[in-house]
Every structure is written in structure tokens, then in C-alpha cells.
Amino acid sequence: MISFILNEKPVNTDCNPGMSLLDYIRYEAKLPGTKIGCREGDCGACTVLIGELANGKVDYRSVASCLYPLINAHGKHVVTIEGINLNNTLSPVQQAMADHWATQCGFCTPGFVMSFTGFCMNHEAPTLQRAIEAIAGNICRCTGYKSIERAANDIALLMKEKDISDPVGWLVNKGYLPQYFSDIPQKLKLIDAYVPANETDAQLIAGGTDLMVQKPDYIYEKRVKSTLNGQQPQGIAIVDKTCTIGGATKVSDLISSAELSLHFPQLKDYLMLVSSEPIRNMATVAGNIVNASPIGDLSVMLIALNAKVLTIANGITREQPLHEIFLGYKQLNLIPGEIIQHITFEIPKNSSQFSFEKVSKRKYLDIASVNSAMLLEMKNGKVENCRISAGGVAPIPSYLHKASNYMQGKELNAEIVNRTVEIMQDEISPISDIRGTAEYKRLLLRQLFIAHLQKFLGKRFEQVL
Numbered sequence: 001m002i003s004f005i006l007n008e009k010p011v012n013t014d015c016n017p018g019m020s021l022l023d024y025i026r027y028e029a030k031l032p033g034t035k036i037g038c039r040e041g042d043c044g045a046c047t048v049l050i051g052e053l054a055n056g057k058v059d060y061r062s063v064a065s066c067l068y069p070l071i072n073a074h075g076k077h078v079v080t081i082e083g084i085n086l087n088n089t090l091s092p093v094q095q096a097m098a099d100h101w102a103t104q105c106g107f108c109t110p111g112f113v114m115s116f117t118g119f120c121m122n123h124e125a126p127t128l129q130r131a132i133e134a135i136a137g138n139i140c141r142c143t144g145y146k147s148i149e150r151a152a153n154d155i156a157l158l159m160k161e162k163d164i165s166d167p168v169g170w171l172v173n174k175g176y177l178p179q180y181f182s183d184i185p186q187k188l189k190l191i192d193a194y195v196p197a198n199e200t201d202a203q204l205i206a207g208g209t210d211l212m213v214q215k216p217d218y219i220y221e222k223r224v225k226s227t228l229n230g231q232q233p234q235g236i237a238i239v240d241k242t243c244t245i246g247g248a249t250k251v252s253d254l255i256s257s258a259e260l261s262l263h264f265p266q267l268k269d270y271l272m273l274v275s276s277e278p279i280r281n282m283a284t285v286a287g288n289i290v291n292a293s294p295i296g297d298l299s300v301m302l303i304a305l306n307a308k309v310l311t312i313a314n315g316i317t318r319e320q321p322l323h324e325i326f327l328g329y330k331q332l333n334l335i336p337g338e339i340i341q342h343i344t345f346e347i348p349k350n351s352s353q354f355s356f357e358k359v360s361k362r363k364y365l366d367i368a369s370v371n372s373a374m375l376l377e378m379k380n381g382k383v384e385n386c387r388i389s390a391g392g393v394a395p396i397p398s399y400l401h402k403a404s405n406y407m408q409g410k411e412l413n414a415e416i417v418n419r420t421v422e423i424m425q426d427e428i429s430p431i432s433d434i435r436g437t438a439e440y441k442r443l444l445l446r447q448l449f450i451a452h453l454q455k456f457l458g459k460r461f462e463q464v465l
């Protein structure tokens, strides 16, 4: 049985755990406000909020319900557009959309309203920029976006007063959210932990943002087990300069980690280039690795950090460098049933710098043509440590070990930089596809390498090239 609260009502269902939450909402619960657009996480029409208990309070995040496997709803509060309705009055988000004529055919509107409502309910300082970021996964074909931006501005201004320590309580007190939200923490506490079926051949799923796009029918029909129902480690810990990330940690958790941003001040900017807010609220680190896309952004970042992967199968654990796990296109050095529990890496020294660069057709909500990360430590004017990784230039996310090794101990000057570029061109094998020709990808990698150096060296960069 999967048990959760759908808006005001408790639900116990024996529907297939691999069914999408969207299908449950529309076809089982008969709530048609949540719309079906792309079914691939790209349009935002199906956006709902998922509330999860944390320290006695419920934290709400937006998700794409078309990719959200029903199994992951266990123990959560699922909020659809119907669940935020107030008696005889519009919510402030609905009012702002109406005031600015930010809806025409209305098909996208429930999704925008839910994303904005998620923005109102989160614990962050409510700026216009955050309001706009919250709707980065929502597409509208009718209005143009200016009227929606004006609505965002109104909403952000209204939220300036909110109590970010208890946003939901504040919204309920103000009459901006229905009263029933106050009882949700108590109701969620009553739901027992999920008991996974003991099926060895069940398909492992995490956030579902790759699997539910690639084979939704298979996932629907197959028994699934999830890494997100409390069985697998989640979260980030930094102890004695070693960072350990649970395999089931979501991308949005990396963004909100104060500890990580202390060591990687630009990490949020880099991770904002990964998908959109609802997808980041679902997508996990291990999922990114095991999907083994040659352009997986997290894999590329973690390879440059020399991350190691700790896996378990049949009670036996093993650790291997992340870059060695990728054997060939979508081929991994994992045995069937082996689960990634943790990813670890040493926090770079203070004298090190880390950079991530990505070129895609659109800046946001697009996957890379080529991406690259680089870790550089300089000592007495020479390269003490260097790791360069790249995606989109080989069948796997790659560690450019020849180029990285060449730079060790060298001074950074035009000759060394040009020679490094030549070496990296020799160790890649890009192909022409819809993301660009092989020649274009070679050029992109060179430019991304130069962009890393420019970031690291600042004004001194002109003297190097």
C-alpha cells in the first residue's frame, strides 16, 4: 500500500508504484486541474507540490508529476491546484496572475500557479529573482512572459513580509492558504514508514527523471523499488575535509547546502544550469551517474573533484573512482543490483579553484552540447594539482587525464595552454549529432577550457594568452 495525503484527504492505494503521480491525480483521484503537456518534464503543465516532514514541519517543493513515480509519494503531502483553493476568493498568486492578464488559454496556468505557490511556501528570502527561478520549468505558448513576470513581481513584493522560519503557518494565518494545511504535519506523522516488497528483480528507481522519460510503460508495468523511501542514504556531510553525499541526495539539496556553498561559492550558479527547479527537486546524484549520459552535469563536476563511488551488492561494499565506473556508452562497472550508497571526495584546499562550464542551445532547462569542469591548485606560480573533465566529447563523461597530467608542475603561459589544448584534442572522440558537429564540439571544449582559466586567473589571464 502507498499512503499519502492528497490535498485534504488521506489516500491508501495499491495502484502500481511505477504509475506517474500525474496519472494517479487525473485518472484515479479524478482531479483534472493538473494538466498533461509533454510528459517529459519540459513544460511544467503538470506541476504539483510535494510536502515532506522535516523537524515537525512540512517543507514543500514543486515537482513534475508526469515523472514522479507514485511510490515516492508515500508519507508525503501532495498538493494539486485544487488543494490551494480558498473559499470565494483567489489566492494571492491567482490574484496576481489575474491582475496582470497572465493567462490566456489557461492550459499552462495551474502549473505556473503551483510553481509560484511553491515559491511562497519555501524558506528562502523572497526576491523577484527567486520567483522567476521558481517558474523556469513552466512554458506558456500564449501570453508571452512579460505579464507573468509582472505577476511574479507582485507576488515577490507581497511575500517580503512572510516569516521565512514558518512560511506555511504565515500563509495560513494570512488566509493565503486553506486552513487544512495546519493539520498536515500531524496527519503525516500517522503514516507508517514504507515497507518495500522483497523483490530482487524489481526495477530500482530514484527521482524518475531519466527512467520515467526513457521507459514510462516499462516502469508502469514492472514492480519498482525506490531509493527515496528512506532505505538509501540522503544528505551531505563534511567531516575532516571529506565530503560524503548520499546517493539518493537531490540536486536541490546540493544547492541548499550551506556547507557546500562555503567551499564552492559558485556551486548554486553551476547547479542552476541543471534542468529546472521541479526536476532538481526530484533528480538524484546517483541517478545522474547511473544514467551514464555522456553529458551528465553532476558526473562531469564530480569527476573533476576526483570523487569516489561507494556501492553495495549482496552485502558486499566496494569503492571505485567515479571516472573508472564509466566503461563505454551507457556501460557501467556495476553488477546487476549494485546500488550506489555514497559519493565522496576530498574538499579542495583553500588555494584551489573549481569551475564548471556548460554550453547548451538554451541557457536553462537544456542539456549540454559540451560541458566541462576543472579543479586547479597553484603553488609558487606553478600548477600543483589539476583535474579537467568533459562531457559530450566521448561516449562517456571523461576525465582528461593526459591534459591534466601534462599541466602538473607547469607555469601557466600561452605555450603550455596551447599544448594542453592539443593534448586534450587527442584524447577526445566527439561525434556529430543534433547537439553539434564533432568539429564544433572540439572547438567548444577548447573554449570551455579557456573559460575555466579566465575565471581562475582574472586580470592575469591577458598575460597568459
Ligand SMILES: Cc1cc2nc3c(=O)[nH]c(=O)nc-3n(C[C@H](O)[C@H](O)[C@H](O)COP(=O)(O)OP(=O)(O)OC[C@H]3O[C@@H](n4cnc5c(N)ncnc54)[C@H](O)[C@@H]3O)c2cc1C
Pocket: 040, 041, 042, 067, 203, 204, 205, 206, 207, 208, 209, 210, 211, 212, 213, 227, 232, 247, 248, 273, 274, 275, 276, 279, 282, 283, 284, 285, 286, 287, 288, 289, 290, 291, 295, 296, 297, 298, 338, 339, 340, 341, 365, 366, 367, 368
Ligand atoms: C526536463 C529534464 C531536464 C534535465 N536536465 C538535465 C541537465 O541539465 N543536466 C543533467 O545532467 N541531467 C539532466 N536531466 C537528467 C536527469 O534529471 C538527471 O540525470 C538526474 O540526476 C537523474 O536522477 P534520478 O534520480 O531522476 O534518476 P532515475 O531516473 O530515478 O534513475 C536513473 C538510473 O539510475 C539508477 N539509480 C538511481 N539511483 C541509484 C542508486 N543509488 N544506485 C544504483 N542505481 C541507481 C536507476 O535504476 C536508473 O537506472 C534532465 C531530465 C529532465 C527530465
Ligand code: FES
Pocket: 035, 036, 037, 038, 039, 040, 041, 042, 043, 044, 045, 046, 047, 064, 065, 066, 067
Ligand atoms: S507534462 Fe510537461 S512537465 Fe509534466
Ligand code: FES
Pocket: 102, 103, 104, 105, 106, 107, 108, 109, 139, 140, 141, 142, 143
Ligand atoms: S495561457 Fe495558453 S499556454 Fe499559457
